[in-house]
Amino acid sequence: MLETYLTDFLQNLSETFTSPKKRVFIGYLLSGFALGMAWLYWRKKQSLKESWQRCFAKEIWWSPSSRADYQVLLLNKLTFLFLAPLLLTQMTVASWLFQTLYEVIGHRPIFGSDWPTGSIPLLFTLCYLLLDDFFRYYLHKLLHEVPALWAFHKVHHSARTMTPLTVFRAHPVEGVLFSLRTAIVQAISIAGFVFFFGPQADLVTVWGASIFAFLFNLTGSNLRHSHVNIAYWPKLEKFLISPAMHQIHHSTDPKHFDKNYGVILAVWDRWGGTLVHGHESEGISYGLSRKIRADEHSLKSLYLLPFKESASAVLKSLSQRRPFKRFQQNT
Amino acid sequence: MKLKLIVTSVALASAMNAFAAQDYANFPVTVKDYDGSAKDSVAYTGQAARQVLHTSLKTLSKQGNGEPNAQLKAKMLTYFDGKHSGRDILSPVSKSGFVVTPDQVDKLSGDKNLAGKTYKGTVAGWPGNMKGPEMVRFMIDKASSANKGFDPLTGYDYTQLISKFLMGAVFYNQAVDNYLDEQLDADKKPNNKPYKDGAKYTGKEHVWDEAFGYFGAPANTLSLTAEDVYNIAKQKPEAFNKADANNDGKVSLYNEMTYAHAYYAAGFDKGGKTNYLHTITQAFVDGRQLITDADGEALSNMERLQLKGYAEIIEKNWEKVIAEAVFKYAGSTYKDLGKLHQLIEANNDNIDKEYRTYAKHWGELKGFALALQTGKNNLGETADKLNKLIGFGPILLGGTQVVGIDGNNDFIQSYSMNFEQYQLNMLKVQQLMIDEFGVKARNKDVLSDMSGLADKLSSGVAVEND
Numbered sequence: 122m123l124e125t126y127l128t129d130f131l132q133n134l135s136e137t138f139t140s141p142k143k144r145v146f147i148g149y150l151l152s153g154f155a156l157g158m159a160w161l162y163w164r165k166k167q168s169l170k171e172s173w174q175r176c177f178a179k180e181i182w183w184s185p186s187s188r189a190d191y192q193v194l195l196l197n198k199l200t201f202l203f204l205a206p207l208l209l210t211q212m213t214v215a216s217w218l219f220q221t222l223y224e225v226i227g228h229r230p231i232f233g234s235d236w237p238t239g240s241i242p243l244l245f246t247l248c249y250l251l252l253d254d255f256f257r258y259y260l261h262k263l264l265h266e267v268p269a270l271w272a273f274h275k276v277h278h279s280a281r282t283m284t285p286l287t288v289f290r291a292h293p294v295e296g297v298l299f300s301l302r303t304a305i306v307q308a309i310s311i312a313g314f315v316f317f318f319g320p321q322a323d324l325v326t327v328w329g330a331s332i333f334a335f336l337f338n339l340t341g342s343n344l345r346h347s348h349v350n351i352a353y354w355p356k357l358e359k360f361l362i363s364p365a366m367h368q369i370h371h372s373t374d375p376k377h378f379d380k381n382y383g384v385i386l387a388v389w390d391r392w393g394g395t396l397v398h399g400h401e402s403e404g405i406s407y408g409l410s411r412k413i414r415a416d417e418h419s420l421k422s423l424y425l426l427p428f429k430e431s432a433s434a435v436l437k438s439l440s441q442r443r444p445f446k447r448f449q450q451n452t
Numbered sequence: 453m454k455l456k457l458i459v460t461s462v463a464l465a466s467a468m469n470a471f472a473a474q475d476y477a478n479f480p481v482t483v484k485d486y487d488g489s490a491k492d493s494v495a496y497t498g499q500a501a502r503q504v505l506h507t508s509l510k511t512l513s514k515q516g517n518g519e520p521n522a523q524l525k526a527k528m529l530t531y532f533d534g535k536h537s538g539r540d541i542l543s544p545v546s547k548s549g550f551v552v553t554p555d556q557v558d559k560l561s562g563d564k565n566l567a568g569k570t571y572k573g574t575v576a577g578w579p580g581n582m583k584g585p586e587m588v589r590f591m592i593d594k595a596s597s598a599n600k601g602f603d604p605l606t607g608y609d610y611t612q613l614i615s616k617f618l619m620g621a622v623f624y625n626q627a628v629d630n631y632l633d634e635q636l637d638a639d640k641k642p643n644n645k646p647y648k649d650g651a652k653y654t655g656k657e658h659v660w661d662e663a664f665g666y667f668g669a670p671a672n673t674l675s676l677t678a679e680d681v682y683n684i685a686k687q688k689p690e691a692f693n694k695a696d697a698n699n700d701g702k703v704s705l706y707n708e709m710t711y712a713h714a715y716y717a718a719g720f721d722k723g724g725k726t727n728y729l730h731t732i733t734q735a736f737v738d739g740r741q742l743i744t745d746a747d748g749e750a751l752s753n754m755e756r757l758q759l760k761g762y763a764e765i766i767e768k769n770w771e772k773v774i775a776e777a778v779f780k781y782a783g784s785t786y787k788d789l790g791k792l793h794q795l796i797e798a799n800n801d802n803i804d805k806e807y808r809t810y811a812k813h814w815g816e817l818k819g820f821a822l823a824l825q826t827g828k829n830n831l832g833e834t835a836d837k838l839n840k841l842i843g844f845g846p847i848l849l850g851g852t853q854v855v856g857i858d859g860n861n862d863f864i865q866s867y868s869m870n871f872e873q874y875q876l877n878m879l880k881v882q883q884l885m886i887d888e889f890g891v892k893a894r895n896k897d898v899l900s901d902m903s904g905l906a907d908k909l910s911s912g913v914a915v916e917n918d
Contacts, residue, residue, distance in 0.1 A: 133912070142911035197915040205913040212906050216883060216899055223879065228872035249909070257918050277917045288916050296915030311905045320901045324908045331909070384918040 129202055134195075141328035144338060145285050153285065153343035160351050175348055186281040189418035193276075194289040196420070197296060204293070208300045214308030215315075222316045231319045241314075242323040249310045249324070250333040250385070256306045258389040260298065261382040268434035270298075272427045278371060279417050281408045285343035292427050337385050352399025362387050365399030372405040473674035474737045475697070476664055477707065482748035483646045483654055490652040493744075496707075499623075499665025501561035502569065503711040505531050506618050508542035508557075509566070513592070513611040518599035525596035532588060533567045544709065549689030552709065553702040560706055571621035571826040577839040578822065580857040584621045588614060590861065602811060606854050606863050607846035612815030619712045620774065620823020623666040628770060629828045631663035632763035636756060643743060644750040656743050656751060656759075663763075664736045667770070668711030672697045673733045678721035681729060685710035685718070717773045720893035726776070728769050735765040767828055774824045775889035778838075779882050781817035783896025785846075786878035788813055793871045796849065807849075814846040817881075834888045841881050847874040 138147050154176055161172035181187065223229065233241050264274035273292040280287045291299075314322035327335040344351055345367035352358065352365035362383045370381040380397040383390045390396040409417075416422045481493045509531040515524055530539060539557045546552050554560060571584035578587055595601050595610035602609050635641055641655025653661065673681055676694055683691035684703070695703045695710075703709060710718065717728040739762035746755060788810035795803050821842055825835045845854030845863070853868040869877075879898050885891045897903065 136912070137914070140911070143914070144916060201913050201915060208913060210906075211910070212899075212903055215902050215906065216886075219899060219902065220876070220879060220883065223876045229875075261918060274917075288918075289914075291915045291917045293915060295917070296913070299916065300913050307906060307909050311902050311909070315899070315901045315905065322901065322905060324905060326908065329908075330911075 126202065130199060133198055133202065137198075141330045141335065144288055144342065146338065149338040150285060150343055152339050153341045153347075156341040156351070157344050157347065157349035160349060181282045181348060182284055184282040185418045186279075187284050187286070189420070189423065190280065190284065190286050190290045192420060193291070193423060194286060196424075197289065197291065197293055200293050201296060204297070205300075208297065209304045211304045211307035211311065214304050215312040218308055218312035219316055222312065229316060229319075231317070233318045233321055239325075241318050241321040242325050245310065245314050245318075245322050246325040246331055246333060248314070249306075249331065252310055253303075253306045254384055254386050255389060256302050257384045258382050258386075260302050261384075262393070262395075264295070264298075265379050265382070268438060269431045272430035272434055275409060275430075276423050276427060278409050279423070280346075280371065281406075281413070281417075283346040283348065283368070283371065283407055285346055287346040288343075292424065294427070294431075333385070350399065350402040352402065355398055355400070358387055358398050359391055359396075360387055361385065362390075363399040365402040366397065368402050368407070369397050369399065369405065371407045372402075373408050373411045374405060377401070377405070473672075474741070475672045475674070476669075476733065476737055476740065477671045479657070479740055479744045481652050482657070482744060482746070483652060484644070484748045486646070486652060488650070488652055493653040493657055494661055494671075494740075495653055495658065496661045496665025497561040498564055499662055500706045500709075501557050501564040502566055502622060503665075503668055503709075504541045504544075504557055504560065504705055505539075505564065505566050506615065506622070506712065507544060508539070509618070510611060510615040511542040513595045513614050514601045516596050516598045516601065518597070520597040522596075525593060528592045528596060529589070531566070532592060533565055535563045535565045537562060541705065544687060544705065547687050547689075550687040550692050550695075551702045552687075552705055554705060566618060566622050569622050569626050570618070571625045573826070575617075575822060575825075576835060577818070577825065577842070577844075579844045579854065579863070580861075584826070588618065588621070591617075593861075602808065604807070604811075606865070607807075607811045607814060607848055608854075609811045609815030612812055613819045616777075616816055616819020617822045620820070620826040623668065623712055624770060624774065624823060625826040627663040627666040628763075628767040629826070631659045631666075632767060633828055635659040636760055636763060638751070638753070638756060642750050643746055644748060654743070654748060656746075657740070660736070660740050660743055660759075663766070664740070667714050667732060667736065667766075668709075669714035669717075669729065669733050669736075670695060670697070670710055671707040673714070674730060674737065678718040678729050681710050681714060681718040682722055684708075685715040713770060713773055716777055717769075720773065720776045720780075720895065723893050723895065726772075726893045728773050728776075732766050732769045732773075735762040735769075738762055739766075771824070771827055772889055772891060774820055774827075775885045776891045776893045776895070777820040778817060778824060779885040779891045779893075779897075780895040781813050781820060782878045782881035782885070783898050784813040785810065785817050786875050786882075786898045787896070789847075789871045789875045789878070792849075793875075796871075811846060818842055821881075831888075834884065837884055838881065841877040841884070843868060843877075847871060 137143050138145055140146060141148065157176050158172050161167045161175055162169060167175070264270045273294045276292040277290050277295070280290055311322070325332045341351060341364060344364035347364065350365040350368050351363055353361060353363040358366060362381060362385060366381045366387070369377045377397060380395050381390055382395060387396055477494050478492050479494050481490055483493070509528060512524065512528045512531060530536070537558045541555055541557055544552050545555070557564065567585045567588070570588060574581055574583055575587050580590070582590060591610050591614050594603065594608070595614060598610055601611035636656070636659070641647065641659050643654045643656040645655055647653050647655050647658040651658070670676065670681065670684060680691055680694045684695040692703065695708050697708055714729060717732060720726050721729050739759050742755060742759055742762070743751070751759065788806065791806050792803060792810060795806060821838050824838070825831055843853050844856070847853050847868060848865070851867050851870045852865045854863045855866050855868070856864040858864055882898055
């Protein structure tokens with residue numbers, strides 16, 4: 122039993138770095154570092170040594186904040202080995218949705234049998250990108266704006282230094298919400314496309330990953346959580362979130378609070394009025410506020426405190442009948 | 453050096469022995485005061501006889517020519533109701549590269565029929581409130597006047613309906629609702645007495661053997677793969693040597709053949725997602741070993757509890773095998789309906805072949821759905837849902853379906869739903885098998901396109917922020 126559990130854990134951990142479906146796949150990490158070095162050397166005119174320091178400094182990779190990231194990564198992986206089988210799967214939701222579509226429409230109109238080869242997989246992959254990215258944006262927005270959820274999301278924002286592994290700095294309650302989001306998004310895409318397009322519905326992949334996720338990760342997604350503030354041309358940043366834009370999202374400057382929720386696409390933030398361009402990222406510091414709390418990276422503070430804060434937020438919002446904390450400060 | 457070699461050889465031999473799979477055979481005689489010469493107490497010849505009565509009846513059910521045929525009906529009834537000697541085994545018979553023995557039912561076991569062991573309850577999923585044996589006789593009557601077992605006016609494939617229903621009503625019902633249920637009670641067929649005077653087996657030994665015989669697996673199943681066991685039922689020449697465990701050049705229809713449920717279990721398992729065949733057979737072997745280890749004494753409460761544990765493994769997995777079959781044929785029926793619908797939309801009049809395939813798959817679906825309801829537990833609401841979703845008959849081209857039987861034993865039909873609505877019902881049948889029985893093999897999954905896509909999108913649960 123324990124042996125199986127340990128094997129599963131180690132396998133899961135190694136897959137995190139060896140599967141191109143994962144954000145921190147070794148190939149994406151390498152491409153991210155290469156881009157980061159190139160940016161610092163050519164664009165920022167830093168020496169090779171300085172560029173290397175900015176990417177790999179011990180002060181970043183072995184800071185109390187980063188060490189907490191690693192602990193959270195391991196602890197969450199252990200927890201979710203138990204929790205994962207209990208979570209709602211995309212197939213459960215998709216089967217229900219497929220049947221519901223059938224019942225509402227009464228038959229299955231199969232479209233696209235005479236469409237050009239490859240057009241349906243491309244359409245599916247594109248729709249999935251849009252739906253997934255929008256739901257990520259929207260849940261992220263809720264995590265910031267609903268006090269009871271912000272209590273948990275604060276764990277991620279409490280990082281003072283950022284490395285690509287900061288992506289795993291998340292409270293398990295967030296993990297459950299993310300898994301629910303994924304189940305719903307995948308179910309809508311799968312059930313909708315299979316219902317209307319039959320077996321032609323497919324995902325365009327590179328090395329097993331969706332082509333868009335592959336491109337996003339290959340072009341430096343891991344630099345979002347780093348100290349290399351690559352900003353795009355302002356016109357491009359109207360459409361795509363640059364690493365610097367996400368770093369602004371982690372800024373301790375109150376004017377940057379609750380900005381740049383998006384993951385790949387910037388359009389959602391633009392339409393929601395929360396877009397801030399990457400050029401503002403110079404000199405920012407990361408964390409919840411400039412004031413540093415002594416125990417902000419302790420596991421107790423990261424895992425248990427959010428429950429207490431969330432419960433008091435619920436009680437407070439019940440008494441004030443105001444579940445959203447709009448325009449409230451990000452502390 | 454020599455001594456070392458001997459020790460090593462003995463150790464190796466005993467290790468190999470420990471790993472050798474146990475056959476369902478060669479369990480010693482434990483009956484106290486047994487004065488016969490038998491060494492092996494295993495016996496399930498009566499069940500093997502009923503397996504071949506079933507396969508032979510299935511063969512006969514395909515022999516009608518579309519006209520009433522009293523002779524054929526009478527012959528079919530000899531394999532269902534009759535007990536008399538002289539009945540040939542019509543299937544399985546020897547084929548080139550796959551010789552089987554014997555050729556007559558009596559040579560396996562005399563005085564056996566199917567009717568006496570058929571589920572006695574009312575069959576809720578069939579019109580006319582008939583009890584099990586009555587329903588089979590009704591179908592035999594209809595089959596004898598159908599063309600090769602098929603009635604195009606109702607869409608009934610009697611060959612499939614009779615065969616699959618009997619698999620449940622006789623084999624599954626007798627095993628899980630009788631031998632592995634009440635017969636395991638302390639006061640029934642005790643282990644400290646022979647099953648009957650002079651018998652080489654105790655009460656409990658024989659009860660357990662009888663249940664195994666109804667499962668239909670070869671005695672050496674644990675040494676074979678699911679594919680081997682499946683190929684034995686198909687009488688494939690390449691499987692002959694594996695089937696012929698005693699190397700006498702013939703496959704014994706008693707304990708070397710694959711029948712009925714074991715064939716379906718093997719069929720699902722060879723897909724690699726399930727292990728029903730070996731799980732069930734292993735539980736049978738383990739249970740038999742437990743009884744043998746009691747050495748002719750009455751089983752203690754603890755031993756009976758453990759035995760009931762094995763019985764439960766068998767029952768649960770067996771039920772799943774039937775549910776997998778319902779799932780599979782609901783999927784086939786769904787696809788057939790889609791094909792028929794397309795042909796009709798395209799004004800294609802030549803749909804005989806597709807209609808026949810649809811009726812065959814529907815017959816298998818219905819037969820297995822009825823079989824599922826003959827087990828140990830009353831399926832209650834699940835059975836009710838299943839019967840409503842499938843209906844009494846397949847939906848015909850005009851959306852009609854059999855809805856009852858009149859006083860002359862003729863079917864009454866009326867409009868029910870169109871093909872597309874019925875397709876949705878098939879989808880719901882598959883969902884019901886997932887929800888209620890947790891089927892895993894899921895052959896002919898209507899939603900397989902979805903699960904394939906889900907696998908591609910899935911990257912496992914990861915607690916990751918953006």
